[in-house]
Amino acid sequence: MSAGCLRWMLRHAVCSIYGGIPANWTPASRFLVGTVRSKNITTSWRLSLFSTAVDDTQDGPAPPRKKQNPRAHASIGSIGRKIHQRHLQLISETGENLGTMHRSDVLRLMDEKGLKLVLLSERADPPVYRLMSGKQIHEEQLKLREKEKTKAAPVQVKELTFSSDITTHDLSTKLKQVQTWLSKKHHVRITLRSGRVEPKVSLDTTLEQMVQQIEVMVGFISKPKAVRDGKAAVCVLRPPSAKELSQKGQNKSSAAQATNSSPQTTQPSASPDKTQEAQCSHLFGQNVT
Numbered sequence: 001m002s003a004g005c006l007r008w009m010l011r012h013a014v015c016s017i018y019g020g021i022p023a024n025w026t027p028a029s030r031f032l033v034g035t036v037r038s039k040n041i042t043t044s045w046r047l048s049l050f051s052t053a054v055d056d057t058q059d060g061p062a063p064p065r066k067k068q069n070p071r072a073h074a075s076i077g078s079i080g081r082k083i084h085q086r087h088l089q090l091i092s093e094t095g096e097n098l099g100t101m102h103r104s105d106v107l108r109l110m111d112e113k114g115l116k117l118v119l120l121s122e123r124a125d126p127p128v129y130r131l132m133s134g135k136q137i138h139e140e141q142l143k144l145r146e147k148e149k150t151k152a153a154p155v156q157v158k159e160l161t162f163s164s165d166i167t168t169h170d171l172s173t174k175l176k177q178v179q180t181w182l183s184k185k186h187h188v189r190i191t192l193r194s195g196r197v198e199p200k201v202s203l204d205t206t207l208e209q210m211v212q213q214i215e216v217m218v219g220f221i222s223k224p225k226a227v228r229d230g231k232a233a234v235c236v237l238r239p240p241s242a243k244e245l246s247q248k249g250q251n252k253s254s255a256a257q258a259t260n261s262s263p264q265t266t267q268p269s270a271s272p273d274k275t276q277e278a279q280c281s282h283l284f285g286q287n288v289t
Contacts (some may be wrong), residue, residue, distance in 0.1 A: 078116035091130040164196030188237045203233035
């Protein structure tokens with residue numbers, strides 16, 4: 001390619017960039033063509049990157065709303081002073097139903113008592129709120145965490161099998177192991193199989209007697225029952241519930257009160273002289289003076 005053709009091409013390139021013919025064209029200006037073109041490309045890129053004109057004219061689809069998971073863990077906390085509803089049903093800090101109130105009255109009551117507002121049920125009509133102190137909210141949060149831990153942790157089932165010929169020492173050791181598992185909130189499945197010596201009573205009765213030797217209180221998922229045509233017995237133990245423990249404590253206290261309140265009367269013993277007189281009168285049929 002000749003130098004004239006190259007010069008002509010560069011001249012037309014400069015004209016297309018500047019929109020006209022430069023007044024002074026020098027051979028050194030050919031090196032400015034690439035620089036000017038790169039600057040124009042960079043400027044247009046910057047404008048398109050930070051410009052919002054295109055985004056404003058085009059309305060894109062709205063992002064989909066997330067569906068609430070009904071199994072999501074519940075939470076409790078103060079909503080501050082942002083009450084969106086005009087009327088709401090209010091519960092006092094002591095659990096008393098104060099009825100339907102206007103939000104201005106609720107805010108005034110919050111300020112007077114120095115309490116916080118907690119949403120209990122938004123789906124109710126009107127929605128239900130409760131006044132609570134910071135200590136009450138903290139305690140409720142701790143209760144919810146404990147419930148979540150209880151639900152999240154799967155219950156483990158430990159299994160224990162021994163024969164009816166087990167010795168007293170081995171049985172005591174196994175029952176202590178059962179007690180340890182129950183203290184860790186595990187369930188225990190105990191299987192008692194028939195030994196070499198024929199048992200005097202049924203295996204389910206024997207298993208029930210063994211369970212009664214456990215030093216702590218236990219609950220039953222399934223009570224001892226015979227299986228395999230009476231050749232074995234099975235039961236599943238669980239830790240006692242809070243209701244069972246409280247019931248046991250009430251029974252103990254009532255039994256102790258009954259023992260303390262029962263009157264202890266002692267009849268005075270007859271003196272030796274009176275006893276001897278009575279015997280003599282019985283023998284001789286007359287009073288002895």
